[in-house]
Amino acid sequence: MAPVSLQLGDLVWGRLGPYPPWPGKIIPPPEELEKPRGKKWYFVKFFGVEDHAWIESGQLKPYLAYKEEMIKKTKGKRFQRAVEAVEELLGTDKKKDQTLCHSSDPESATMNGMTAMAAFEWQPTASGPLKDIDPHFHHFLLSQTGKPAISSQTIIKKLKVCGEDTGSTSTQAADSTAMNGSIAPTHKKIGFLGVGLMGSGIISNLLKTGHVVTVWNGTAVTEGARLGRTPAEVVSTCDITFACMPDPKTAQDVVLGPRGVLQGIRSGKCYVDLSTTDADTVTELAQLIVSRGGRFLEAPVSGNQQQANDGMLVILAAGDRDLYEDCSSCFQAIGKTSFFLGEVGNAAKMMLIVNMVQGSFMATIAEGLSLAQETGQSQQTFLDILNQGPLASIFLYQKYQNILQGNVEPDFYLKYIQKDLRLAIALGSAVNHPTPMAAAANEVYKRAKALD
Structure with a gap:
């Protein structure tokens, strides 16, 4: 994109890296946010994704002048909603302009216009202040715009075979955030062990999508969740218990330790280990769980803290195939894609x-x-x-x-x-x-x- 002359309040198309242009508006940045060095940068609020980022002037184009061209290039429901939000704003501004033109009090009209502009310029989102919002989630969403939105029922019923030689299958969740409204949460009670860097975001997304969650080892970041006193208590009172531990030793300790998982497991109870461990460790844990009548699935997650917060993890699962399908709504809530890789140990290796x-x-x-x-x-x-x-x-x-x-x-x-x-x-x-x-x-x- 060639540099253009822009000013505060302009509606624009902004390109981030190699991704498709997205509709946004130039707004004043918060005082605490430092402007990048070099070049000419504008602070842009993007429509439809509750996202903000510094964009270099060469990556911006005026909205109306390039609207038809951009709409032809990019598809997807999230993109369509973003464009609709811009059009709604344009319609509102047009009505305000007409009202202001007929106002008998010029000073009042000017103040009304300034107030309307200020109301849009900077408002914290539900995610919290800007310093807590990672602008990179937007870029990930842009990479999904070519995928059609699909219902949770379609996801459950239609599995795409990704590799016949390994027997792996992948459930494509398209855009997890966009689908949250259509996820039908399982009726099963969900337990969660481990509220760390990744766990807090995972739990939050389970709760947002209507799952009933009982947690152990965390309070402040689990508002809306029930609190279990021990791993054994959580497992015994829940149908499916997830665990997210930082290393093999901790993954073993939470199962084998005093008042650990093994003391709560019984016939029909399910255990899903999201930890990244080695194949030997996860195989040992699977054997112990199954020996007590439980069902086991390993499901380590690929992604960082922000992707966990945004429900855009990639889940690699192996073990009990029926349990994998029982976890469908949970995986849709926390991840972008889930893969089933066959027998226990395969997910750990991958x-x-x-x-x-x-x-x-x-x-x-x-x-x-x-x-x-x-x-x-x-x-x-x-x-x-x-x-x-x-x-x-x-x-x-x-x-x-x-x-x-x-x-x-x-x-x-x-x-x-x-x-x-x-x-x-x-x-x-x-x-x-x-x-x-x-x-x-x-x-x-x-x-x-x-x-x-």
């Missing part, structure tokens, strides 16, 4: 491989940034080039924005990605398969841990 690739990629990006700095090259230009080239991705764009804005808040803790790399390397060793790139990245993360 999750470690996925995290191995992401961890190695991030280490390489960091190395490139530091080399650019040491050789006098612009880090921003380096990231701009990557983001506009064949390596462009949601993951890269998120990291790109955080790095340039100096945002060091963790969305995935260092110690956990290092744990996943270590387990992935061990997985390779178990089948005598070399993982030299992961081993090199692991040494980088080990060094970072040592430096605290």
